[in-house]
Amino acid sequence: MSELLCMKGITKRYGNGVLANEDASFSLREGEIHAIAGENGAGKSTLMKILFGAEQPTEGTISLRGKPVKISSPRVATELGIGMVYQHFMLVDELPVYLNVFLGVEKRKGLLLDKQAMIDATRALCEKYDMPVDPTALCGDLPVGLRQKVEILKVLAREAKIIILDEPTAVLTPQETEQLFHQLRILRDNKHTIVIITHKLKEMKELCDRITIMRQGKTVGVVDVCDVDEQKLSELMVGSTVxxxxxxxxxxxxxxxxxxxxxxxxxxxxxxxxxxxxxxxxxxxxxxxxxxxxxxxxxxxxxxxxxxxxxxxxxxxxxxxxxxxxxxxxxxMAHIPEDRMTMGTDQRASLHENLISVDFDRNTRLGFLKSKHLKARSEKQLKDFLVKGERQTPISMLSGGNMQKVVVARELSQQPxxxxxxxxTRGVDVGAIAFIHEKLVELRDxxxxxxxxxxxxxxxxxxxxxxxxxxxxxxxxxxxxxxxxxxxxxxxxxxxxxxxxxxx
Amino acid sequence: MLDWIFSESFLMNVIAYAIPIVFAAYASLISNKAGISAINIEGAMSIAAVTGALVSHYANSWVIGLTAAVIAGILMMMLLALAALKLRADNFLSGIALNTFATGACLLIVKVVLDGRTDSSTAPSVKVPNVDIPLLSDIPVIGKAIFGQNLLFFIALIVLGLLILLINRTRLGVQIRTAGYHPEAGESVGVSIRRTRTIALIICGAMAGLGGAYLSMANLGYFSAGMVSGRGFIGIAAEAMGAGMPVKTTLFALLFGAVDYFAVGGQTVLSFPYELLNTLPYLMTLLALTIYAAAHNKKKG
CATH class of the missing domain: 3.40.50.300 (P-loop containing nucleotide triphosphate hydrolases)
Structure with a gap:
C-alpha cells in the first residue's frame, strides 16, 4: 500500500505557551483504518485539527500523495478531500437530513434548490454505505447514532477520501458501535482512508489496521494491530512517568x-x-x-x-x-473547577473581584462592602499564593499558571x-504545579x-x-x-x- | 357598531392600517431567521418615512421617493450590521441606540430642510398610487378592500410570496436559517455567518423602508414626527406571535392592524371615551412586547 499522507515534525505551541504537539509525525496509507491513541492531552485531537486545517502548526510539514500542502482552513482541507466528523455534531436540528448533508454545497436548479436531486443523492449514499437514514427526516428528530451518520454523509457528500472521526463511539451504544464499524469497513473497501481518534483498546483491536500512539504531544510509536496485544498497547500509551x-x-x-x-x-x-x-x-x-x-x-x-x-x-x-x-x-466544600476560563474565574473582572466573588456579600456593614478589609485580605492572598499580578489587574492578563493560583487562593482560603x-494543574507551569501540590498536601495534613x-x-x-x-x-x-x-x-x-x- | 365593522370601509381601513405593520413584521422575520434581532425596525421606518416624503416631493416622483426610502431603511440596518456584527456590540443595545438616534435624526432633517417645522405638510409627498383592478374591485364588501388598495399592498403580497420562496427554496434561505439555528454548523462548512446576517439585514432594511414609506407616502401625504408610533415594535411582536412563519405572521400583523384602526375609527362610531380608545394601540404595543419577550425567553431557555 502506498503512503497517502505524511505529517512530519509537527509542533503546535499556543499563545499562552502550552505545547500541544512537539515534533509529532503521522502517516496514512491509502485504504486503511488508522487509530490515533493516547491519554487525554496527549495531543491527538490537536494533531487531527491541524490535519483538518482547524489549527495551524507552529512548525512542521504536511504532504499529500507526495506533494507538500498547506492546509490553511477546513475549506482547504475539504478541497483536498479531507473530512472531519467532530465529537460534538455540527448539525442544524431544524433542517432535514438532506439539507444538512449538502449544507454549504447545496445542489441547485437555476435560482432554486434542487430538493429532489439532494434527496436522491443522499439516498444513494445511504444505500452505498448501508446507513439507514431517511433523507427527509428532521435532524433534530434523529437519535444520536443516526445523527452521527448524517455527519459522515456530510463528509461523503463533499467527496472526502480521508475521513477523520473524533472519538466516534463515545456517544454510541454497543449496537450502534457495531453498526458504525460495519459502515467504516464498507468505506474502507470503497478506497476511503479512515482515521479514528480513540482510547478504547478493544475498538483498535477490532477495527483498525494500524495504530499511532501519542504521549505528551509526541508520537511514540506506530504499530500494526496484528503485532501487538492489549497489554503491550496500554504500556505504550501510558509509558513510564516520573x-x-x-x-x-x-x-x-x-x-x-x-x-x-x-x-x-x-x-x-x-x-x-x-x-x-x-x-x-x-x-x-x-x-x-x-x-x-x-x-x-x-x-x-x-x-x-x-x-x-x-x-x-x-x-x-x-x-x-x-x-x-x-x-x-x-x-x-471548596471547588477548583476544571475550566478556569469559564467556571473558575470571571475573565472580565479583576484579581480582587475574582478573589472576593464567593463571599463578598458576607463582608458588609449596613449593606456596604467592607472594602478595606476585603482589599487587605486579597492583597494577603495574592502574596501568600505567590500570584504575579496586582489586585486591580484584570485576570485575563494573567498566564494560565497565575490564573489558576488565583482560583486556588480563593478556594483554599475558605477554610474548607x-x-x-x-x-x-492542567496547563500550568512547573513552578505553579509544585506550589499547588504543596498547598493541597498542607490542607490534607x-x-x-x-x-x-x-x-x-x-x-x-x-x-x-x-x-x-x-x-x-x-x-x-x-x-x-x-x-x-x-x-x-x-x-x-x-x-x-x-x-x-x-x-x- | 356591527354595521360599522361589517362595512366595506372597515375592511378597507383595517388592511390600510395593517400594511406598515406587515412590512415591519417581514423585516423582523427575515432578520430573526438569520439569528439577529433588528429591534431598530421602528427607527429605520421613521428614517425611511422622512426620506421618502421629502425626496418624493423634491424629485416630484413617487418612484424616486420610494426607492430613496428603501435605501434609507437599508442604510439604517447597515448601521446595525456595523455595530452588532462587525464591531460585536450588543445586539439589543445597538438597536435601542439606533432607535433613539432615528427619532432625533428625523426631526433634525425636517427642521433643517423645512425651516424649523416638525412635519412636512407644507412640502407634501408625491403619493404612491392606488391600484384599482377592474371588475374584481366591484365585488361587494371585499372588492374595494382588496382589489382597490394602494400599490404597496400588492407589493406586500408579492413580498410574502418571495419571502416564502427565499426561505424554503433557495440556498440563501438555507444559509439564513442555518445562521439563525446553529451558526457554528454553518461556519464549520464554510458558510460565513456574518455575510449571511448582513444580507438578511439588507432585506430587513428594505422591508422597513417600504413600511416607513407607506406611512408618509400613501397613508398620509406628508411626514410627521412620531408617525411610526410603535408600529415597528408591533410588527416585531406580530412576527414573534407568528412564530417566524410568513403566512401566520401576516395574519397576526392584520389583527394588530385591525386593533389599530379600531382605536381610530371607533371614536366616531362608539359611545366610548376616546381617550381610552386612544390607549388601545399603546396597550397593544405593551402586550405585544411582553409576548415578544416571553417568546424570546422561551426560545432561549
Whole structure:
C-alpha cells in the first residue's frame, strides 16, 4: 500500500505557551483504518485539527500523495478531500437530513434548490454505505447514532477520501458501535482512508489496521494491530512517568467527608455513572482516575451540585439533592473547577473581584462592602499564593499558571473541610504545579478531605493516598497501596483491560 | 357598531392600517431567521418615512421617493450590521441606540430642510398610487378592500410570496436559517455567518423602508414626527406571535392592524371615551412586547 499522507515534525505551541504537539509525525496509507491513541492531552485531537486545517502548526510539514500542502482552513482541507466528523455534531436540528448533508454545497436548479436531486443523492449514499437514514427526516428528530451518520454523509457528500472521526463511539451504544464499524469497513473497501481518534483498546483491536500512539504531544510509536496485544498497547500509551517528589506525612484518614451511594447519572444510550458508591475521608487525598468520559467528571458534578442524579450523595454529612451550590459550599466544600476560563474565574473582572466573588456579600456593614478589609485580605492572598499580578489587574492578563493560583487562593482560603480539585494543574507551569501540590498536601495534613481528578499520571502518583479508577461509568478498581502500584497497572484499569473484582 | 365593522370601509381601513405593520413584521422575520434581532425596525421606518416624503416631493416622483426610502431603511440596518456584527456590540443595545438616534435624526432633517417645522405638510409627498383592478374591485364588501388598495399592498403580497420562496427554496434561505439555528454548523462548512446576517439585514432594511414609506407616502401625504408610533415594535411582536412563519405572521400583523384602526375609527362610531380608545394601540404595543419577550425567553431557555 502506498503512503497517502505524511505529517512530519509537527509542533503546535499556543499563545499562552502550552505545547500541544512537539515534533509529532503521522502517516496514512491509502485504504486503511488508522487509530490515533493516547491519554487525554496527549495531543491527538490537536494533531487531527491541524490535519483538518482547524489549527495551524507552529512548525512542521504536511504532504499529500507526495506533494507538500498547506492546509490553511477546513475549506482547504475539504478541497483536498479531507473530512472531519467532530465529537460534538455540527448539525442544524431544524433542517432535514438532506439539507444538512449538502449544507454549504447545496445542489441547485437555476435560482432554486434542487430538493429532489439532494434527496436522491443522499439516498444513494445511504444505500452505498448501508446507513439507514431517511433523507427527509428532521435532524433534530434523529437519535444520536443516526445523527452521527448524517455527519459522515456530510463528509461523503463533499467527496472526502480521508475521513477523520473524533472519538466516534463515545456517544454510541454497543449496537450502534457495531453498526458504525460495519459502515467504516464498507468505506474502507470503497478506497476511503479512515482515521479514528480513540482510547478504547478493544475498538483498535477490532477495527483498525494500524495504530499511532501519542504521549505528551509526541508520537511514540506506530504499530500494526496484528503485532501487538492489549497489554503491550496500554504500556505504550501510558509509558513510564516520573514520580514528582512531594513531601507528605503518612496518611491519617479521619471521618467521612463525602459519600456517594449507588449514584446513577443517565446518558444517551448507556448511563454516564452507573450505580457508583465510594467514600472520601478527612486527612486523605482521594484520586478519581480514568480516561476522560468514563464518569469521573459526572461524579464531581454530582458532588458539587451541578447535575441531577439518582441515588444518594452526602457532603460533610448532609444529603445534597436539591441544595443550591451555595448551600453545599456553605457546608465547607471548596471547588477548583476544571475550566478556569469559564467556571473558575470571571475573565472580565479583576484579581480582587475574582478573589472576593464567593463571599463578598458576607463582608458588609449596613449593606456596604467592607472594602478595606476585603482589599487587605486579597492583597494577603495574592502574596501568600505567590500570584504575579496586582489586585486591580484584570485576570485575563494573567498566564494560565497565575490564573489558576488565583482560583486556588480563593478556594483554599475558605477554610474548607472538603476540597474538590478537578485537574488543578492542567496547563500550568512547573513552578505553579509544585506550589499547588504543596498547598493541597498542607490542607490534607491539617485534616481536610481532598478529592482530586487528574489526567496526569505523575500527579496522581505523587499526590494520591488512595485511587479510585473509573471505567465506563463504573468503578473498575480501588487502589489503596499507591506506593507499590505501577503506572502500567493503573493504565490497565483505566483502559478496561483489567478490573478489580471487589471494586464495585 | 356591527354595521360599522361589517362595512366595506372597515375592511378597507383595517388592511390600510395593517400594511406598515406587515412590512415591519417581514423585516423582523427575515432578520430573526438569520439569528439577529433588528429591534431598530421602528427607527429605520421613521428614517425611511422622512426620506421618502421629502425626496418624493423634491424629485416630484413617487418612484424616486420610494426607492430613496428603501435605501434609507437599508442604510439604517447597515448601521446595525456595523455595530452588532462587525464591531460585536450588543445586539439589543445597538438597536435601542439606533432607535433613539432615528427619532432625533428625523426631526433634525425636517427642521433643517423645512425651516424649523416638525412635519412636512407644507412640502407634501408625491403619493404612491392606488391600484384599482377592474371588475374584481366591484365585488361587494371585499372588492374595494382588496382589489382597490394602494400599490404597496400588492407589493406586500408579492413580498410574502418571495419571502416564502427565499426561505424554503433557495440556498440563501438555507444559509439564513442555518445562521439563525446553529451558526457554528454553518461556519464549520464554510458558510460565513456574518455575510449571511448582513444580507438578511439588507432585506430587513428594505422591508422597513417600504413600511416607513407607506406611512408618509400613501397613508398620509406628508411626514410627521412620531408617525411610526410603535408600529415597528408591533410588527416585531406580530412576527414573534407568528412564530417566524410568513403566512401566520401576516395574519397576526392584520389583527394588530385591525386593533389599530379600531382605536381610530371607533371614536366616531362608539359611545366610548376616546381617550381610552386612544390607549388601545399603546396597550397593544405593551402586550405585544411582553409576548415578544416571553417568546424570546422561551426560545432561549
Amino acid at each position: 514520580r514528582l517528589k512531594v513531601e507528605k506525612a503518612p496518611v491519617r484518614a479521619g471521618e467521612v467527608v463525602a459519600e456517594m451511594k449507588k449514584v446513577t447519572v443517565p446518558g444517551s444510550g448507556k448511563p454516564k455513572l452507573d450505580s457508583v458508591s465510594f467514600v472520601a475521608r478527612a486527612g486523605e487525598i482521594l484520586c478519581l482516575a480514568g480516561v476522560e468520559g468514563n464518569g469521573q467528571q459526572q461524579a464531581i458534578e454530582c458532588l458539587t451540585g451541578q447535575i441531577a442524579y439518582s441515588g444518594s450523595v452526602q457532603v460533610l454529612g448532609e444529603e445534597i439533592l436539591g441544595k443550591s451550590i451555595r448551600k453545599i459550599r456553605d457546608l465547607g 473541610r472538603l476540597v474538590i480539585a478537578n485537574q488543578p 491539617q485534616g481536610c478531605g481532598i478529592i482530586l481528578v487528574s489526567a496526569d499520571m505523575s500527579e496522581v502518583f505523587s499526590l494520591a493516598d488512595r485511587i479510585i479508577v473509573f471505567h465506563e461509568g463504573k468503578i473498575a478498581a480501588e487502589i489503596t497501596d499507591v506506593e507499590n502500584t505501577t503506572e502500567q497497572q493503573l493504565g490497565r484499569y483505566m483502559l478496561g483491560v483489567e478490573r478489580m473484582e471487589a471494586a464495585q
